[in-house]
Amino acid sequence: MRQKLVPLRAAACSMLGLIPLACLAVPDEDPYLEPLPVVLSASRLPQPLRxxxxxxxxIDADLIAATGYRDLSRLLRLAPGMQIGQERGNTQWVTxxxxxFDLPAQLQVLVDGRSLNLGSLGDAADIGSLQNIERMEVxxxxxxAAYGSNAFLGVxxxxxxxxxxxxxxxxxxNLGDHGIADVExxxxxxxxxxxxxxxxxxxxxxxxSGLHDGRRGNVLNLRGDLRVSEAxxxxxxxxVSEAxxxxxxxxxxxxxxRERTARSTDSTLHLRWRHAPSTDEEWLLSWYHARNQLRDDWFLDSRANLPPPLAAYLAALPAMRIPVSNTMDLVRNNLELQHRMLAAPDLRLLWGAEWRGVSTDSAFYFRDVGRHEREExxxxxxxxxxxxxxxxxxxxxxxERIDGQQPRLAPRLFLNWQASPASTWRIGYSRAWRQPSLFENAVDxxxxxxxxxxxxxxxxxNPELRPPRMDAFELGxxxxxxALAGTLDVRLFHETIRDLIVRRQVDVTLAPGDNALADPNLIQRxxxxxxxxxxxxxxxxxGIEYQLRSKPWPDGEIILNHSMVRAAAKDADIRRNVAPYTASVTWLQRFGAWQSTLTLLRMGPLDAGFGFTPTFRYTVPAYTTLDASVARSFRIDRRPVEIRLTAINLLGRHQEYANRPLQQLSRFGPDKPANELGPQVWLSLGTRF
Structure with a gap:
């Protein structure tokens, strides 16, 4: 029996990125041998899911491959409670x-322990390829309590x-319609x-179709693993990547x-040293450097596309061509030490420390300063x-202490009652803080x-911005x-958020000589x-959310996700920023050398959008969309080959995320979605040698 179990343990260790040889000498009762997956992300300790x-x-490698998806953000739709939207093909809204709101900042995305910029999900140099992913733990x-302020809502x-x-x-x-052309x-x-x-x-x-949202880019990624010794x-x-x-x-x-093309470049370097003197103890020292650069500059035109009264007034004035910019450089350096050990037969401990330096440079967004730095x-x-x-x-x-401010504690206490080998009940409380971003604090x-x-x-x-605090109670x-050859995961939650950060209109007082326009009404507009x-x-x-995974017949699997959330707030804008429900069902099936995947997704109405329009309210309508992928495997000269046909948004055009200033224009208004997404179809061919 022992000899049969050790390879399973070694496979689990490899998935987690641990030292394979050090994982072999383990006692028979080791939790890696449980049928449920082993996860790292909740407490930083490797634990069976229960x-x-x-x-x-x-979301494991097999599921990732079976979907045929080209983007990381689309995979996240397969987890219950995730609310994902696209303003366009190359811009995702992930929460x-x-x-x-405009810029989600409540979710921590990690790649092998290093923080990933949410804006880089489409072309991340950190990952290189979706084929490089072993698993995603949501x-x-x-x-x-494990990762700090960026993990305010999840990880x-x-x-x-x-x-x-x-x-x-x-x-x-990959080759498909709408110019899809990928090679890897x-x-x-x-x-x-x-x-x-x-x-x-x-x-x-x-x-x-109908959107100015093309993209093209290149990614180069290198991973090296060097075993220095048994321990x-x-x-x-x-x-590096460029898009x-x-x-x-x-x-x-x-x-x-205005229509334009922005250029982004990402680079990352990550070093980790693992020292595991035994299966019960491990030291991990990690350092990474990451840089994200965006170049996005254009000019405003004082006479372009104006309503008649304003156009008539400005026609008498010299034309103005005013520079604006979304250009920004973000640099992060991070050093982390972590130690886990078995303190007693029934007690495991993990402790660690992290230092992070963040530098954000933008002459447009941080006027008269340019660069802001932060130490965490x-x-x-x-x-x-x-x-x-x-x-x-x-x-x-x-x-956590940021920029010398008052330290804040994020505690968590959970009790798991494993009533039987087949069922676990979980109850707990946690407190979380979210530090305001440099953009929220200092933008000018x-x-x-x-x-x-x-x-x-x-x-x-707003340098006086306070960090939001969340107190969360959970029953799971x-x-x-x-009977269904499956698992059921249920989460009931109640979360109270104080000092939530929202965007508000404020008055501006002009100093003498700040503006030379004669019409005060125009100035105020x-x-x-x-x-x-x-x-x-x-x-x-x-609310409540659940995931049911079942294999009710040979070579088939059903994944059902459902989430219902009630947002209670005096501010209606805040309530509308939460979709009351999301649901999806994914069917995976194998037929010999054939494999197929269908995903049907329903997203509730959501006031998700970019841009501030103080007198205009717009809620993205609820929508249903269908994705499908079918593949055939065969061999050519003993070499495995797979051909796959994938399609997304098969039920037609729909809107997921609004550009509010665009939506406000008279040709759209509250009744006609302005930026709709539509079907895309592509053919994939892959081989191994």
């Missing part, structure tokens, strides 16, 4: 249970394949204790969001105590004409269902400014 102090959805609910932890689990090389190609090559090589994987990818498409391993990840994304819409007044310090720990065979306690706490963006002076102050800074159930503020009243989120 022991985790959180609800976690696992959990809403409250994302922690549904606050996890600030997406992407774990890439260890080179020890791969061999050979792969080549794949992955090469894996081993030399003694060293494993290397090189990924090269080019991607491109013309976006969706030591060094991991290296390095990547060109079409943005903007025609017919915008003053061309405030974190101390964290987690205790797992099995007080009795059926009772497991998880106590976690994180202390102005539109200035060389002749007439200040025309608009788009954003005002995780059970295996032998142009000078509408906004600032990030703390909501005066608390927000309550309560």
């Amino acid at each position: 022991d985790a102090p959180a609800a976690i959805s696992v 959990y249970h809403g409250l994302g 922690v549904r609910g606050s996890n600030s 997406v932890n992407i774990i890439t394949r260890h080179t020890a689990t791969e061999e050979g090389s792969t080549v794949s190609l 090559a992955r090469a894996v090589a081993h030399s003694g204790p060293l494993g290397l994987r090189l990924t090269v990818r080019h991607f491109g498409d013309e976006g969706f 030591d391993e060094i991991n290296l990840t390095a990547g 060109f994304n079409q943005r903007g819409y025609p017919g915008m007044p003053f061309e405030t969001d 310090l974190r101390l964290f720990g987690n205790l797992e105590w099995r007080s009795a065979p059926q009772w497991l306690w998880n106590l976690g706490v994180l202390a 963006a102005r539109i200035i004409d060389p002749v007439y002076g200040l025309l608009q102050q788009r954003f005002l800074p 159930f995780l059970g295996t269902l032998p 142009l000078l509408r400014a906004t600032s990030w503020r703390n909501a005066a009243d608390p927000v309550h989120l309560s």
